[in-house]
Amino acid sequence: MTRDAPKIRLFVEGALAPGASVALNRDQAHYLSNVMRLAPGAEASLFNGKDGEWRARLVSAGRRGGEMTAKERLRPQTEPPDLWLLFAPIKKARTDFIAEKAAEMGARRLCPVFTRFTNAERVNEARLRAHCIEAAEQCGHLSVPDVAPAERLDRALDRWNPARRIMFCDETLAGSGPALEGAAPGPWAILIGPEGGFAPEEASRLRALPSAHPVALGPRILRADTAAVAAMTLWQSALGDWR
Amino acid sequence: MTRDAPKIRLFVEGALAPGASVALNRDQAHYLSNVMRLAPGAEASLFNGKDGEWRARLVSAGRRGGEMTAKERLRPQTEPPDLWLLFAPIKKARTDFIAEKAAEMGARRLCPVFTRFTNAERVNEARLRAHCIEAAEQCGHLSVPDVAPAERLDRALDRWNPARRIMFCDETLAGSGPALEGAAPGPWAILIGPEGGFAPEEASRLRALPSAHPVALGPRILRADTAAVAAMTLWQSALGDWR
Structure with a gap:
């Protein structure tokens, strides 16, 4: 039956x-x-x-x-791969969209981070979680991403576990940068910057991190919400469960 | 100077x-x-x-x-690769979003197509074009996708130029299907179905087309707007100008 x-x-x-x-x-x-x-x-x-x-x-x-x-x-329960999405909060509608897309694309955790050029000052984590839940309910998923409390990017990096690699979407690479092939599987985070990009000292610090893996998202500038979906697509195809 | x-x-x-x-x-x-x-x-x-x-x-x-x-x-003028995006119109906000994302991701043409399970009955092509223009203006692009008049999918396929390959996002493949590697470059179109998926006779016709290339977008169901960005990412990475 x-x-x-x-x-x-x-x-x-x-x-x-x-x-x-x-x-x-x-x-x-x-x-x-x-x-x-x-x-x-x-x-x-x-x-x-x-x-x-x-x-x-x-x-x-x-x-x-x-x-x-x-x-x-x-x-039975299944778990998506161990992927976090760190993003700099932007306008409300686009931030909601990023939460929804993180759930659809199978991120395990959503981490709002304030960068130097982030205009938003507050994040409603419960609202983001509600968007994640709605997306998971509607798309037939079995998991909902956790939403971490918003914090400053530099503080998040201060206590970063180096075993979690960071896919850092570097606008300055503009289509010529290294791709994700050959990167090791395991725990990863994708980091999407704000509309104004990363501040020079943030970009330098990220590039110097042993766990950071700079990736270019093509020759055209993408909005942050688009970049989040594109980066999760590349990651899931190369290292996640799209294979 | x-x-x-x-x-x-x-x-x-x-x-x-x-x-x-x-x-x-x-x-x-x-x-x-x-x-x-x-x-x-x-x-x-x-x-x-x-x-x-x-x-x-x-x-x-x-x-x-x-x-x-x-x-x-x-x-100087540059042209994005020869990629069209065919999509089944969905709710207004998500359709607007698809237009914006087609422009950001460098599609040359946006083609609304009515499939059997498409609920929308009309498409405002001028509105879609306005969203494309706004995205191109804000993201520093030099081109804006054309917006083709909306038509029925079967009619579009009746007069399809077989030299333009179709990347057909087939939900039934669910993570196990062929990827885009090894596919030939040249003119392509991405076809994204409506929320209810393709009707069986539509899917059969698409699978039988010599120019169609079925592609799976992972094991999770994606909303149509997410699928559009993910599919354009895979195409631009494998066959477009993201390399």
């Missing part, structure tokens, strides 16, 4: 196991009962980034939240 | 040559005089997709339009 997985998918925080009761938050309860018009007994898929994807049945959905019961596991 | 190129860049329709008078449309005249507060005599860069980039001087800017005079050529 193989039935299709339910089309509605929700990311939940609770553990998923046979018969497990899973709490829905207010937004999820509202979505299921008022937007999708599900009645108790109806099915949806649940995932939590740890226990795979589960068919679950709606028990109740009200103003303050709801409850579902996990029934059967539809897919 | 090398001065920096003016930061303000505008795409114009008129020919650019030493001393040429170039007409500005209403929006451009408004932007220069009211938004950027340029006075007559101030400089901006102009490009038209044919004659390279030119330093030009503002002659006049009023309610109905304006005029500039081309002074000196700053960069």
Whole structure:
């Protein structure tokens, strides 16, 4: 008896196991009962980034939240490759877009970093996480990237684990730079600079890092959100799970 | 005497040559005089997709339009590789995004195609072209993609020039499919399907086309706008001008 997985998918925080009761938050309860018009007994898929994807049945959905019961596991958990995306926050819509795209492209962690030429002063990490969750729900993924607290790039580099290589998108290489072929697999981070590029001292420090791997993204200038998708594409093709 | 190129860049329709008078449309005249507060005599860069980039001087800017005079050529014209992007129109914001990204990634032509599972019924080609122009202006490009009139995919394939290969992003290959290495250079088109994927008869027809080259974009489902950027990245890296 193989039935299709339910089309509605929700990311939940609770553990998923046979018969497990899973709490829905207010937004999820509202979505299921008022937007999708599900009645108790109806099915949806649940995932939590740890226990795979589960068919679950709606028990109740009200103003303050709801409850579902996990029934059967539809897919085992899989992990995307160990890739982080470090990016300098830009305008709100484009920053939201980067969060969404990090989830779609299978980054494990999203790290907002303030560089010298970053104009944004604050980052709403919860908002970024919500965009990641929505993308993972809609695209059928089993994991959602963590969103790290925003910090200054120089501080992030001060305590950088040298075992995590950094794919550093260097605009000054403009189409002539080294590519990713031949680079070693393992934990990596992609670093995307702000619209004004990196400050000279930032670029020098990055180039001098043993773990940094400068990469050129073609001869045309790309906006930061485009550069993020392009860099994740190159990484997933060369070192990730696109092979 | 090398001065920096003016930061303000505008795409114009008129020919650019030493001393040429170039007409500005209403929006451009408004932007220069009211938004950027340029006075007559101030400089901006102009490009038209044919004659390279030119330093030009503002002659006049009023309610109905304006005029500039081309002074000196700053960069010769270059052409991006011969890549078209065929895409099935989706929601307005994501369609606008695809137009912007096609310009950033150096596509020469943008072709909206209606597939069987395309929900959109109309496409505003002028709006797409405006997004392409804005991206080219802001990113320092010298060319703007043409926007072809929207048409049905089957009609586009009926009169397809077989010399133009089609990189067809086939969701059913899911990470296991052939990559682009070894593919021949020359004129290409990337075809991105709608959110519901291609209909079975569309997919069969595409797979049977001698000019079609199926490509997988990893094991995760991508939204159409993400798939467009990822596919253009793979193509530019393997066959375009990112090398």
